[in-house]
Amino acid sequence: MKIFKFGGASVKDANGVKNVTSVLEQVGYENTLVIVSAMGKTTNALEVVIKNYIEKSNELNASVQEVRKYHNQILLDLFEDEDHEVFFAVNAHFDDLEYFLRSNKSPNYNFVYDQVVSYGEIISTTIVSYYFNYKGLSNTWLDVRNFIKTDTNYRDANVNWEQTQVLITKKIEKGTLYITQGFLGSDPNNFTTTLGREGSDYTAAIFAYCLGADSVTIWKDVPGVLNADPRYFENAVLLNQISYREAIELAFYGASVIHPKTLQPLQQKEIPLFVKSFINPLLPGTSVSKGSDLEPHLPCYIIKKNQLLLSLSSLDFSFIMEEHISEIFALFHQHKLKVNLIQNSAISFSVCIEDKFNNFNDVKSILAKKFKITFNENVSLYTIRHFNEDAAQIVETNKTVLLKQISRETLQIVAKE
Numbered sequence: 001m002k003i004f005k006f007g008g009a010s011v012k013d014a015n016g017v018k019n020v021t022s023v024l025e026q027v028g029y030e031n032t033l034v035i036v037s038a039m040g041k042t043t044n045a046l047e048v049v050i051k052n053y054i055e056k057s058n059e060l061n062a063s064v065q066e067v068r069k070y071h072n073q074i075l076l077d078l079f080e081d082e083d084h085e086v087f088f089a090v091n092a093h094f095d096d097l098e099y100f101l102r103s104n105k106s107p108n109y110n111f112v113y114d115q116v117v118s119y120g121e122i123i124s125t126t127i128v129s130y131y132f133n134y135k136g137l138s139n140t141w142l143d144v145r146n147f148i149k150t151d152t153n154y155r156d157a158n159v160n161w162e163q164t165q166v167l168i169t170k171k172i173e174k175g176t177l178y179i180t181q182g183f184l185g186s187d188p189n190n191f192t193t194t195l196g197r198e199g200s201d202y203t204a205a206i207f208a209y210c211l212g213a214d215s216v217t218i219w220k221d222v223p224g225v226l227n228a229d230p231r232y233f234e235n236a237v238l239l240n241q242i243s244y245r246e247a248i249e250l251a252f253y254g255a256s257v258i259h260p261k262t263l264q265p266l267q268q269k270e271i272p273l274f275v276k277s278f279i280n281p282l283l284p285g286t287s288v289s290k291g292s293d294l295e296p297h298l299p300c301y302i303i304k305k306n307q308l309l310l311s312l313s314s315l316d317f318s319f320i321m322e323e324h325i326s327e328i329f330a331l332f333h334q335h336k337l338k339v340n341l342i343q344n345s346a347i348s349f350s351v352c353i354e355d356k357f358n359n360f361n362d363v364k365s366i367l368a369k370k371f372k373i374t375f376n377e378n379v380s381l382y383t384i385r386h387f388n389e390d391a392a393q394i395v396e397t398n399k400t401v402l403l404k405q406i407s408r409e410t411l412q413i414v415a416k417e
């Protein structure tokens with residue numbers, strides 16, 4: 001079986017959905033499971049809905065209507081007949097969403113987040129599935145929440161692999177074209193959970209692992225994995241072949257073209273991952289598999305924006321030792337701050353961190369009782385794998401370098417633009 005994943009960019013409008021259909025027609029779609037994310041920036045738009053809901057804002061209804069209107073326009077562009085069943089199916093999902101917003105009693109922000117944001121994927125796959133059928137690509141729509149079981153760690157749920165494996169092997173049949181949602185799962189009480197932002201690539205890997213799939217292809221708006229994000233670096237070059245190990249490193253440092261959790265399950269079963277262009281589907285793109293590290297062997301540039309650089313020193317000039325460090329890390333862990341780089345000297349300790357869940361202020365006030373704190377907000381972390389002099393020069397030009405760290409293959413720089 002083949003697993004395909006189409007992200008938000010590939011289905012951002014009606015032409016996108018038509019193009020996905022054409023990709024399948026060109027490359028074949030028998031015995032294929034297609035995972036689709038929310039359309040365009042829908043997840044961000046639903047995050048606004050959640051914010052309005054939590055803050056009891058007057059804008060709540062308008063923000064829901066905006067998401068409705070966006071999808072309705074796509075439907076109008078795809079289906080000539082406004083009486084087509086798909087309009088009712090999509091409207092029913094929006095009605096369910098509005099019902100949830102009216103009736104929910106849970107004060108748990110993360111729980112509410114997952115219940116609401118999941119409509120993005122539910123609605124996009126409904127539209128894509130109906131459109132495929134409309135165009136003669138007969139398919140079966142699956143609710144992924146009946147397959148991927150997780151714990152209750154809302155917004156960043158952990159997969160229960162045993163249960164997921166059983167459900168997937170029991171219910172998925174060879175030969176069929178399936179359409180299902182990325183990013184979602186369900187907890188032991190069948191409430192919706194999500195696997196972390198951009199988690200649809202990971203969904204593809206979960207299915208691939210459980211089915212022992214032949215391959216996974218993630219279809220992107222770029223020709224494949226490049227040696228740099230083309231949004232920030234000119235002349236990025238396509239990497240034809242990458243080993244799992246190298247791809248894990250690139251994704252871990254923040255090459256956002258592949259979600260970092262995607263690679264381990266694939267590596268374990270040696271399932272090849274292809275990253276290809278949905279604009280030129282017949283081009284080979286990038287193959288991630290066992291084999292040579294990186295082909296061509298070039299420096300790879302990765303940028304993580306919106307980082308915090310935090311430096312702590314002891315109030316009495318004593319050393320910052322293991323005891324302090326373990327305390328600091330426990331605090332980061334509790335508050336879901338992600339540490340991307342660490343550097344320490346005798347009396348100071350610096351970390352470059354990411355505050356996805358907006359907890360930094362709380363952590364800061366706790367730390368301020370014990371340490372002298374300095375920090376820079378909104379800095380960028382640049383990583384160069386397989387760096388050389390020229391590559392370092394390219395990154396450092398026109399920036400204030402706040403911290404630099406070198407290991408054998410990797411150079412990291414924290415800088416302010």
Ligand code: ADP
Pocket residue numbers: 006007008009010037198219220221222224225226227228229230231254255256257
């Ligand atoms: P999806 O639609 O699947 O969510 P994303 O937008 O998350 O796709 O990923 C594709 C984007 O990843 C590209 O448009 C590109 O800007 C960015 N990107 C970051 N690093 C790389 C890289 N090394 N190679 C290719 N694209 C990259």
Ligand code: ASP
Pocket residue numbers: 007008037038043044120182183196197198199200201
């Ligand atoms: N729709 C989700 C997000 O935007 C998941 C994904 O696209 O992978 O984060």
Ligand code: MG
Pocket residue numbers: 007008198
């Ligand atoms: Mg994405």
